[in-house]
Amino acid sequence: MAQTITQKILSRAANRRFVEAGESVWLNVDVLLTHDVCGPPTFDIFKQEFGPDAKVWDPEKVVVLPDHYIFTANEHAHRNIDLLRQFAAEQGLPNYYDVGTSRYRGVCHVALAEEGFNLPGTVLFGTDSHTCTSGAFGMFGTGIGNTDAAFILGTGKLWEKVPESMKFTFEDEMPEYLCAKDLILQILGDIGTDGATYRAMEFDGEAVYSLPVDERMTLCNMAIEAGGMNGIIAADAVTEAYVKAHSSKPYEVFRSDPDASYHSVRRYNVREMEPVVAQPHSPDNRATVRSVEGTKITKSYIGSCTGGKLTDFMLAAKILKGKQVAVHTNIVPATVKVARDLECETFEGVTLKKIFEDAGCSIALPSCAACLGGPADTVGRSVDYDVVVSTTNRNFPGRMGSKKAGVYLASPLTAAASAVTGKLTDPRDFL
């Protein structure tokens, strides 16, 4: 029977030859990811249900990456880090990346890739909705709550309903003014924030396979914004080169059968698309940048698992080099690795860090920071009636801090162009 890539991966994890969309199956989990917000309550439930002396099913497969509330004076946030540290020590977890040490990495979804945990064909569950980001590596990644995560900690298994798949094909060659962010915001505007609920979103086409890994991660990252269970891009030579450079573990590459059945198929020609934003207060509230250009902004924010990877900063630097920002602009590298790369990667002979500093941007320490607001002292948090253009993933009311503020989700090119003019600006004006 023909299967999609998602079905094939779930079949493997269920020890089956075939799984059907709609059936619930028990899956063997390859990696469980958690962080400082959901780790402590997950560990509590684990101890309560499996006993105070219980051991996790496989310490190698538990990855704990604190990233949400790191650089804050909030005592409760500090306590949560202490609880992670305690549990990791008790359980002997080798993959705990402690805050305040050289092991600290930063935003979990980006760090997972850097640390070689993303392997084609595997199943990843994480206590974070953006766990779907890892689908960029031809694997299944999805978010779960604390109770489900505690169940995995004790058993290494979880039930999941096999999703139907929606296919999104992007044809032709990517123009230089478009980013993966524009593609996913386009889809969101077309299908809405519940357009893919309980389904897999499979990305395909020449334009998708021309993208670097970072950009593929942006596409898959926002599958959850359409309600998707997972986003996925089959592994190709680009993926395999990345994976081999970061891991020596075995993996298996799966591809959808040509006659696999889909819930729906949508085709886009990227040459006919233009830069877009999601207007307040929903990721599906799409508008072309041209149609809203001139809207005054008070802040620009370039960061997060969606828009704080090296490629995002390379794109922003193209526009910010030799310019001055007109509004407060936060550069928040997702991870320590990305932060270091800003110091050595160059555009036209100048390091990205110098380009951003010369343009008047503030560079923050790597963490989730203001993407989700966070404690009151979080860098970049929106206040009062701020109007923010941001490379992050959500613009729900109050998401970045202030309930009165408005957030425009945009590509790093659009966020950079708008930072320079102080109003929403189409990046084509600078390229």
Place this chain on the structure above:
Amino acid sequence: MDTIIQGKAYVLGKNIDTDQIIPAEHLVYSLSDPEEVKLYGKYALSGVPPEQGGLPEGNIPFVGEGSFRSDYTVIVAGPNFGCGSSREHAPFALQVAGAKAIIAESYARIFYRNCVDGGFVIPYETSQPLTDAIKTGDELKIDIEANTVTNLTTAIAYTLSPLGDVFSIVQAGGIFAYARQENLMAKS
């Protein structure tokens, strides 16, 4: 498990995301310390823009100023309830505030799973929108066996969509209780 859920309705619109259900700044409190847990009740639905809370009138908070418990037992909402982040703190906060069930047109996947597997609140769906037929403050009675909700204020009954496969997990009180019942894990 109760067979009847009765109490006042609290009506919301569509796409109520988890940042509105419990804003991220509050995710730092313990979910096991009894004193800190109360704060989740206090801040439940505190991220909803005031005019969109307690429809059709609006400007009715789910939890009153200075209180830790809500006067409302059943949340009635439009499509895509619980979209956004995976925070299990969201259905937990609703439960701590005193909610027992939600009746929405549809749910986001992770929130739905969290409600069921954590045994916090029962996530009912209806094929017809009820957000116009029910007003905040109406007295509702859900009959779990009969799969119906009756608006006692207007004396009109509505059919709820069957919970299907997840009914047995709801009945058991969550995924752990269910797994023990089904011998999927050791009984303790």
